[in-house]
Amino acid sequence: MHKLRLFYWLLAVLLASSNAFGDDILVEGAWSRxxxxxxxxxxxxxxxTSNQSAKLxxxxxxVCSRVELHHMFHENGMMKMREVESIELPAGESVDLRKNGYHLMLMGLKAPLKSGDKIxxxxxxxFADNRVKKVSAFAEVKPLKSTDRPSQEHEHMR
Ligand SMILES: [Cu+2]
Structure with missing residues (x-):
């Protein structure tokens, strides 16, 4: 019994440290098309969600040559976007990039993204105290014609 409990505890620790759920940061609902x-x-x-004040x-x-942080905004009645240096993560707040006008932009994809892929x-x-943490996560690739619209990726076509 004790050994089994220890096993589950170790498993929980391993999962927590190796997945998107770190000790301070939770990444949820990552997806692309x-x-x-x-x-x-x-x-x-x-x-x-960061339990402390932090910045992405x-x-x-x-899968790509680089990833940019983009912010969309209105200017003279037009929707524009620009690359930003960082995105604020207030303590304890779940920051939905899309709802806040942000998204990640995968630039220079090395291969097509197919439905079901994990990026x-x-x-x-x-963190506010200058500590830096790397967090791993996976974005699920949904079908091209997914009705749930991701951020306007057509805006970035070169
Ligand atoms: Cu963009």
């Missing part, structure tokens, strides 16, 4: 032929950029939506500083992924992401989080 399958790419159309010839498309080499795609947006990713997700939510991040950047993201890395093996590996490594998020760099900086």
């Amino acid at each position: 399958a790419t159309a032929p010839g498309q080499d950029v795609m947006s990713v939506d997700l939510s991040i 500083m950047g993201v890395l992924s093996d 590996p992401l490594t998020l760099t989080i900086k």
Whole structure:
């Protein structure tokens, strides 16, 4: 009995440390959409909860050459977007990037994204005390014609 309990405890610790659920950061609902032929950029939506005041500083992924943090805004009646250096994560608040006008942008995809793929992401989080933590997460790729619309990725087509 004791051994079994210890086993489950160790398993829980391993899962917590190796997955999106770290000790301070929770990444939820990360998803993207399958790419159309010839498309080499795609947006990713997700939510991040930090139990301390922090900032999302950047993201890395093996599937593309780089990941940018984008913010959408209205200017002269037009929807525009720009790359931002970081995204604020207030303590204890679940920050839904999309609802706050943000998204991740996968730039220079090395291969098409297909429905059912899992995109590996490594998020760099900086806490208010300057501690830096790397958090791993996966974004699920949904079908191209998914009715749930992700952030306007067509805005980024070059
Ligand atoms: Cu964008």
